[in-house]
Amino acid sequence: MSDKPVLEFFDNPRPERDYTITIRCPEFTSVCPKTGHPDFGTITIEYIPEAKCLELKALKYYMQSYRDKGIFYERLTNEILDDLAAGCEPRWMKITASFTPRGGITTDVVAETSAEMGKK
Amino acid sequence: MSDKPVLEFFDNPRPERDYTITIRCPEFTSVCPKTGHPDFGTITIEYIPEAKCLELKALKYYMQSYRDKGIFYERLTNEILDDLAAGCEPRWMKITASFTPRGGITTDVVAETSAEMGKK
Amino acid sequence: MSDKPVLEFFDNPRPERDYTITIRCPEFTSVCPKTGHPDFGTITIEYIPEAKCLELKALKYYMQSYRDKGIFYERLTNEILDDLAAGCEPRWMKITASFTPRGGITTDVVAETSAEMGKK
Amino acid sequence: MSDKPVLEFFDNPRPERDYTITIRCPEFTSVCPKTGHPDFGTITIEYIPEAKCLELKALKYYMQSYRDKGIFYERLTNEILDDLAAGCEPRWMKITASFTPRGGITTDVVAETSAEMGKK
Amino acid sequence: MSDKPVLEFFDNPRPERDYTITIRCPEFTSVCPKTGHPDFGTITIEYIPEAKCLELKALKYYMQSYRDKGIFYERLTNEILDDLAAGCEPRWMKITASFTPRGGITTDVVAETSAEMGKK
Amino acid sequence: MSDKPVLEFFDNPRPERDYTITIRCPEFTSVCPKTGHPDFGTITIEYIPEAKCLELKALKYYMQSYRDKGIFYERLTNEILDDLAAGCEPRWMKITASFTPRGGITTDVVAETSAEMGKK
Amino acid sequence: MSDKPVLEFFDNPRPERDYTITIRCPEFTSVCPKTGHPDFGTITIEYIPEAKCLELKALKYYMQSYRDKGIFYERLTNEILDDLAAGCEPRWMKITASFTPRGGITTDVVAETSAEMGKK
Amino acid sequence: MSDKPVLEFFDNPRPERDYTITIRCPEFTSVCPKTGHPDFGTITIEYIPEAKCLELKALKYYMQSYRDKGIFYERLTNEILDDLAAGCEPRWMKITASFTPRGGITTDVVAETSAEMGKK
Amino acid sequence: MSDKPVLEFFDNPRPERDYTITIRCPEFTSVCPKTGHPDFGTITIEYIPEAKCLELKALKYYMQSYRDKGIFYERLTNEILDDLAAGCEPRWMKITASFTPRGGITTDVVAETSAEMGKK
């Protein structure tokens, strides 16, 4: 994670209450590692903050850092969850990634911090 | 809260029944404390009244009192919940705040009175 | 309730089964008791009949009886629930009232027969 | 049920698995027994098959058999559920009937095989 | 399954976490075994991967292999679930197949790996 | 036209002005003369009245008179235009008929009084 | 027009320029003179002002004055055009009235000041 | 055109009037001659008949004849126009072909009989 | 116009060609001079540039300068057209202002540089 933009945080203004913040980034783009063509999608972050909240400007730079990066959908979604959850240490976080169609096929990936192993 | 417009209330016409009132204010605007630019959003209030119901005209003035106020999304949502719940003393209340995109990123914040601390 | 149109009913054709009837009345209008201006909304009735079903023509006259009546949203919704539930004696009934915006603010009220007191 | 078209069935190709079949018939019409005017609606059938699945061509004829029949919404919905469930013997079946507006009022009726008596 | 295109897989990049992948194929076509006319629909695959993820290019060839195959909706949906689940060995998988209208009637079929026998 | 319901008319309340009346009948049904199956569609009438306006209740009976009639789309649309224009003698009239899909194919027919022969 | 609310006007702030004002009143209701039942619709006014602009509060009272008036759609639309054009003396004005369905049939009426007699 | 299904026609029931028939075929599929992958799209036919109208069942077979044919979008649209116009000899005909996205890019082609050479 | 933010411009990169720029500002707010309450709306600017193009950041400040200004819809729309056209000297410019409902009534105002006096 050393070459990624540094995420920034601000103090949760009401840590004694569970509340949900939803951030939608419809301008996400990365690169398909197989074809070298750009991928496009929408990344949605939902979380319940503990002590820290995600600062939006730094988050935007973080999202832009994928612009030239070759990465598959499944790894990408889990990596964003890992990075944001590691930095923000939320009570709960979920990442929903929805990509535009390729070859007539559309893919979404959804990962969250609290999913234990086993059948849903 | 001293410089805010006074909220007004009327008697709940059917206190012996739990029922839900939903109030949508799509014309909300405040000011970003960082950039000084106006923010725009929709504030939705849902609640189950106890003895008192929110009077809509006073509520409109309350919402308008944020027009020149510099405040971040997260604090704003929790503050509205605190103010309205303190005045109205409802059995349950939830505030959903949805803001327009900034830098290609959209943010919603949802807080409610009954959320206990811990993972969702 | 003496000056209201008489509701009419017909025998539930399948009382041995729980099933749901939903009736939507988008042409509801009453009068705001404060301003004297007309209010407009949609009243939706959902119920599980016991012995009797609501006859639609009489229901239409009942709804029209509010046309010149000054009444607030919260009282109106609960009153319709009380009237219809008293006449129809359903196993369960819910009234959803959605009103058009006033001063940029929109209000919905939802009440049902089975809501016990306390937090939702 | 003697004058109704005969429903036809085919063997459930995977009886060892619970799966759901949804059939939507938006071209349903019957006759109002009170006014003699035609009624129009959409009938949706959802079911989990046991040994038999509904054959669609025979089902179409069954639906067309209501074209000249005078019947109220509530009886109609329950009758379709009774007929289809009696013939198909499904693990579960639900009928949703949505009719077009009459006198500014719209009605839906929903019935299913598993609803026990009492409050929902 | 011998004459079908070989499905391909890649290693699940985060097997220690339950997360959901949704793949939508709106360009599905097969042949009605009764009339010989083409059928058209959308196949949606949702799954939680165990060790393997579905490779999308091979999946596209698999979907195209139905182009000249005569098969009914119910069998088709279950067969896709069986094929994909057998190859991918997911923690959970669900197939939703939505077909275009025939004779004014629309059909959807939904099957999943975890549905035990009995009423839903 | 002898066995059709009699159309009725009322005096145009403002004959000195050209104005347009649009009547939409989404509950039209007739019978396919080839298959015997019902057809469904929406008939839209637009006209500029001269001395007479179409009375809506008689128009409804006129539309219902097609319920058991076997007739193709193209003849039907022109026949409705001929009947209504003959009775109403409007300054201008247009009929738009939109039918539901059959065999995956949807058909609309549009005819108006003023279309002279030749290329559009 | 003696018993109607008085329309009010303010000076056109830019009479040297042709520009268009569109006013939409979706909360219109009058009474059907035949059945005595309320009618509901949306009245849209478009005009190019000459010396005077329509004052909106007085216009609202004017629209409300139809609440208890029995009047057919065609006469209503032309009467509103006559009243507003007589008071406002615009360069051009058009009224579009769209009413909710009755007996499955929907009606719109459109009239404007500049329509000369003859075919459209 | 020798290996194509024979188009069929019926007599135009009102040849003395110009009227428009619109036929929408959303279930079109052909094959990309470059990649061998199937293409999917919607073909819309609009025409003013002269002596003959397109028979829909034969048209459906004509459309299905492209299912295994390798052909580019531009040639396909013009070929359908040529075939249908040659057979039907309409006063005017237009073909609109809308294809699903490939590589994030969507293509439509529109051709009509009356377009003379030169700038639009 | 002395207390308004200064509009800024950049050189039209292709003055030898007529082309259209459309700028939509959905976050406009001003104050009603009668009631003192805020008004909300969307301002859309369409223009064909001559030598200068509107710089968007300065335009945003210009739009924000109405935040505390009491002004009616009709004057506002014409004033924005006057200000922007005076500064930008376009070949053509049109302003469309759409305001949110007040008292159940919605208003739009549309003004453009080229409208000569007289009927539309």
Next chain:
Amino acid sequence: MSDKPVLEFFDNPRPERDYTITIRCPEFTSVCPKTGHPDFGTITIEYIPEAKCLELKALKYYMQSYRDKGIFYERLTNEILDDLAAGCEPRWMKITASFTPRGGITTDVVAETSAEMGKK
């Protein structure tokens, strides 16, 4: 244009007819030369081919060549029109570029080959 990907063309299959090709590229991204942040938009190309048609794969590479290029909306739209029209020599071509909101403001630019100088 030396460092841009080479556009490719294929022979117009029906040069004797004017017909229109519309190509929509919703996955366009470039860089704002002022802020260095990425811009996102949809580029739509409409043209009537003369001798040559645009080959879609080369067009995709052409569009991707803007990914790292700093360029303003107005120059970009005109440059794409110049490049494509120079290469393709169409009878007519139009470029519509629609960008996502920045600072609450959305911009579209539309340019075409045939626009002569002067007012629209």
